C-alpha cells in the first residue's frame with residue numbers, strides 16, 4: 001500500500017484529475033443493476049422475539065408497550081445535559097470540548113419547520129472533482145463559520161457540538177414521556193434521517209454566510225475508485241496563497257493522506273493489499289452493503305427505535321460498514337480517543353465529517369433508486385413522526401420530522417452524478433461448494449450446544465441450521481434468508497469490529513469482502529449510549545441468498561458461521577446466532 005507522509009508547505013494540488021485507477025478502468029457503466037433480492041419489510045414479530053429472547057420477558061413487555069410513540073427531541077433545549085465525558089474514557093484525555101449543549105437564545109419553543117417552496121436546487125459535487133472556484137467558496141464559507149462568535153448557534157463549534165449532543169446522551173425522551181431514556185441517533189433507523197437534517201442546516205448556514213443560496217456541500221465519493229482517497233482539498237494546512245486552509249484539520253491519520261487508498265473494511269490496521277486488490281475489496285464491500293445485505297428497509301436503515309426504548313436495535317448495513325470504516329480510517333490513531341473522526345463526540349469538528357456524511361446520505365438516494373420492492377423509505381408512523389430540533393440559518397429554533405426528509409429535491413438539494421461501478425461487483429467465491437473444506441475445520445461447535453452469551457475473544461466456528469434448503473425463485477421473492485446475530489454486547493468506549501464468514505476454510509481471516517464467503521462485518525465507533533453503562537448492545541443481520549447461490553451451497557442444511565475478531569472484541573459477546581427467513585410484509 002502506498003502511503004504519503006510528505007507535508008507540502010504551499011500550493012494545494014489541483015486535484016480535478018487525481019487518479020486512483022491502478023491503470024484499470026473500473027468505472028463502468030452502472031446501468032442494468034442486477035439484484036435478485038426484492039424483499040420488503042421485516043416481520044415485526046421476528047424482531048420482537050429476538051429482543052425478547054435476549055432481554056427477558058420484562059423488557060419484551062416494555063418494548064411492546066412502547067409502540068406508537070415516535071422519538072422526539074425536547075422542545076426545551078435547556079434540558080440538554082452535558083454528558084459527553086461518558087464514553088470517551090478518561091475525560092482529561094478529551095481533545096475537544098465536553099460541553100455539547102446548544103446555546104439557549106430565547107424561551108420560545110421550536111416551530112415546526114416548513115420546507116421552502118420551489119427551492120433553487122443545490123447540487124452537491126464529489127469532493128475530488130470540484131473547480132477552483134467551488135473550492136475557494138467552500139473554504140470561505142467554512143472560514144466565515146469559524147469566525148462567528150462561538151456562542152452563535154451557527155458557529156463552527158456549536159455545529160460540531162450538535163453531533164455530540166445527539167450521540168452522547170445530551171437529550172432524553174422527556175418529550176415523549178420517557179425522561180429516563182436517552183435519545184441516540186446511531187444504531188437504528190434514525191441514523192439516515194438525523195444526519196440528513198443535520199447536513200441540511202449546516203449547508204444552509206454555510207450558504208447564507210457567503211450569501212450564496214446555491215451553495216452545496218461536497219461529498220466524499222469513497223464508493224467510486226476515482227474518489228477513494230482523502231479528497232485532496234482537505235489535505236494541506238494552507239491554500240495556494242499561503243492562507244490557512246479552513247477545511248484542514250490536524251487530527252487525522254498522516255498515513256492516509258493521498259494517494260493512500262481508502263479501505264472500506266478498515267480494521268484499524270493497514271491491510272497492505274495492492275492497489276488493485278484494495279479497489280476490488282472496496283467494490284465488493286459496497287455491493288454487499290447496498291445490495292446483498294440490504295434487501296429490505298430495516299436491513300438498510302437499521303432497526304426500529306421508539307420512545308420508551310433503549311437505543312438497542314439492528315444497525316444498518318452502511319452505518320456499520322463503510323460509514324464506521326471511514327470514520328476510523330480518517331481519524332488520528334495518536335489521539336487518545338481517536339479524535340476527531342474516530343469518536344462520535346469529536347467527529348463534527350472535522351470538516352471532512354460533513355463530506356463523509358454527504359456520501360452516506362447519497363447512499364440513501366441510490367439505494368432507493370436501485371429498485372426492488374423492499375427498497376423504500378420506512379412507512380411506520382413512528383419513523384415518519386420522529387423529530388429533532390435544530391437552529392436554522394436564521395438562528396430560529398425549528399423542529400424537523402423524518403417524514404419531510406425523504407425526498408432531497410423537495411428539500412432543495414441533489415447530488416452530482418457519479419457512477420456506481422460497485423453495483424456490478426457481486427463477489428465471487430474463493431472455492432465453491434466447500435463442504436469438504438468445512439469438514440476439515442479443527443473446531444466447529446453446534447449452535448445448540450453453545451452456552452450463550454458466547455465470547456468473541458477468539459475465532460469461533462458455529463454450525464447453524466437453515467430454516468429451508470433449495471429455495472425456489474418464488475420463495476426467495478417472498479422472504480430473504482438472513483443470518484442474524486443478536487445481543488452483541490461490547491465495550492462502547494472501544495472501536496469494535498468483527499467479520500463474519502460462511503462455509504469458509506480454516507484460514508477464514510485470509511478472506512476479504514471480494515469473496516462470497518464473507519457475509520459482512522460489524523463495526524462500531526467508540527461512544528456511549530447510556531449514562532452509567534460502559535457496555536452497549538446491538539444486533540446485525542446479513543443476507544445469505546446470493547452468497548449461497550454463488551457458492552452453490554443451496555442444498556446445505558447447516559452452514560458454518562465463522563466469527564473473526566478484528567478489533568476491540570476481547571470483552572465482547574453474542575447472545576444468539578440464527579438463520580431466519582425474513583418475510584415480505
Ligand code: C2O
Nearest residue numbers: 163186195323327
Ligand atoms: Cu453521527 Cu458518522 O456519525
